[in-house]
Amino acid sequence: MSIVLSAVQYLGYVLIFPGFLFCFLAGLLLCGIDRKMVAKMQKRVGPPVLQPFYDFFKLCGKETIVPAAASSKTVFLMAPLVGLAALVVLQLFIPIFQFTAFSGMADIIVILYLLLIPALATILGGAASGSPYAGVGLSREMVTIISCELPLVLILLAVGKVVGSASGTGLTFSFSAIMAYQAEHGSLILKASMIPAAVAMLMVIPGETGNHPFDAAEAETEICEGLLAEYSGPPLGVYKLSHAIKMLTLTSLFVALFLGGIGSGIEKLVLLCGLSGAAAGAVTVILGAIVLFLLCVVLTVVCISFAHAVTARLKIEQIFKFYWTAVSGLALISLVLAWYGL
Amino acid sequence: MFKKLIAESTAKSPWLFHINAGSCNGCDIELVSVLTPRYDAERLGFKLAGSPRHADIVVVTGPVTTQSLPRVLRAISQVPEPRCIVTMGSCPQSGNVFRGSYSVAGPLSKYVHVDVDVAGCAPKPEAVIDGLALATKILKEKREAK
Numbered sequence: 001m002s003i004v005l006s007a008v009q010y011l012g013y014v015l016i017f018p019g020f021l022f023c024f025l026a027g028l029l030l031c032g033i034d035r036k037m038v039a040k041m042q043k044r045v046g047p048p049v050l051q052p053f054y055d056f057f058k059l060c061g062k063e064t065i066v067p068a069a070a071s072s073k074t075v076f077l078m079a080p081l082v083g084l085a086a087l088v089v090l091q092l093f094i095p096i097f098q099f100t101a102f103s104g105m106a107d108i109i110v111i112l113y114l115l116l117i118p119a120l121a122t123i124l125g126g127a128a129s130g131s132p133y134a135g136v137g138l139s140r141e142m143v144t145i146i147s148c149e150l151p152l153v154l155i156l157l158a159v160g161k162v163v164g165s166a167s168g169t170g171l172t173f174s175f176s177a178i179m180a181y182q183a184e185h186g187s188l189i190l191k192a193s194m195i196p197a198a199v200a201m202l203m204v205i206p207g208e209t210g211n212h213p214f215d216a217a218e219a220e221t222e223i224c225e226g227l228l229a230e231y232s233g234p235p236l237g238v239y240k241l242s243h244a245i246k247m248l249t250l251t252s253l254f255v256a257l258f259l260g261g262i263g264s265g266i267e268k269l270v271l272l273c274g275l276s277g278a279a280a281g282a283v284t285v286i287l288g289a290i291v292l293f294l295l296c297v298v299l300t301v302v303c304i305s306f307a308h309a310v311t312a313r314l315k316i317e318q319i320f321k322f323y324w325t326a327v328s329g330l331a332l333i334s335l336v337l338a339w340y341g342l
Numbered sequence: 343m344f345k346k347l348i349a350e351s352t353a354k355s356p357w358l359f360h361i362n363a364g365s366c367n368g369c370d371i372e373l374v375s376v377l378t379p380r381y382d383a384e385r386l387g388f389k390l391a392g393s394p395r396h397a398d399i400v401v402v403t404g405p406v407t408t409q410s411l412p413r414v415l416r417a418i419s420q421v422p423e424p425r426c427i428v429t430m431g432s433c434p435q436s437g438n439v440f441r442g443s444y445s446v447a448g449p450l451s452k453y454v455h456v457d458v459d460v461a462g463c464a465p466k467p468e469a470v471i472d473g474l475a476l477a478t479k480i481l482k483e484k485r486e487a488k
Contacts, residue, residue, distance in 0.1 A: 035384075039382070039384060042379055043379045044379045044382040044384065044385075045382050045384075045385045046382070046384060046385065047384050047385060047386075047387055048354075048387075051354075051355065051387055053351070054350075054351040054354040054355040054387060055351070055355045055387075056351075057347050057348050057350075057351035058348065058351040058352045058354070058355040058398070060348055061348035061349070061351070061352055061424075061485055061488075062398075062422045062423070062424070063422035063423045063424075064422070065395060065420070065422050133393075219392075220390070220391065220392025220393075221392060223392075224392045224393040225391070225392040225393050225396065228393070228396070229392070229393045229395065230393075230395055231395060231396075232395040232396065232422040233422055236395075236396060
């Protein structure tokens, strides 16, 4: 009986709460808020906040065309789904303050690998489409991945070092240790040595999601949307959905790494209200999810919408140079400071 | 219910693909002005798509020269159904001042079914938005008829 119950519970995790349904709603809403904010910053009225939902459902109703030049129909059509699945799994592993759907099963290294899969899926799908535009987009996407990966690894190392040296293990990659540290000592962003890493992480987010000004791989005005040039209908919709979820995933990763201390505040608030037991747990999780989403909105506006509104698209070598000098430099400063125990 | 949702969304999220079929560039500039802060067609969900495969509405400008005709037809055939074809300016509709020229193959309606014509040389942005809004209604009808 308990096996059935826990199976239902895990199915609920995967399909509903930190899993698919939550990602779908929160991701697309986040994308809509981003588009609205960009419009406001450009003194436009902008699309309705629900516009990404309309876009997604419209694409579901369109014809799917598989180009005659496609080398593999299966890869072409399955690649978007693989990318989406990887992102939903990723969201399951990122803690919502103290709550994790699958606790103790994954650490930061798994997050790094899972973050690569959606990008690799777009590359595979684009390569299978046989379009020369996708070929150009593919090489640019690879460079973008390599650019973002180094600063991201450095940031995670810096965080791991701070948390690890506090607990005496040296270097930790465990999410539960990071959350426990922040619940005890307050959010990591409050530490002086972590501020450069947090700033670097803010710069990594638009690069990882492929937003302006780092969208050379999907430049619609010069290479016809690059990797997505041949996609139409539902597969394109799934790519758009993945892009929206990626914004949610990366901003919630930022919250988990640097703002995790807010979780203990929520717990205290729930205790103050006089709740206890299972009810307190449920309320904490729901409040946590709401606070997480609001923080994600703020982060999206700061690092995605604002960057979109004020910058023009960078060339691919400029993206590479920016990430491997400025952003990696910031992350490295944090790592060195963390190593000296600051 | 799901079908209705898709039909509603189709009317609210029309993506444009713009084809220049030998236009003098006047209409092209006017089409871009529709997306500027002053007129902001993104309010209605309009977005310029980079690839014909992403588009719902094809906007054709220019008198359709003999050189551009096969390319125009090929690009239009790459747009997934349901799709709408909107001609912008007098040129693709009648040939305008280029009518009768040895190098003009138009009007476009001789070759494909045109859903909306927006006349003018160049049409005002208000007229363009009006024509595109009409096209979204036709798109919705096409989707519902499916």
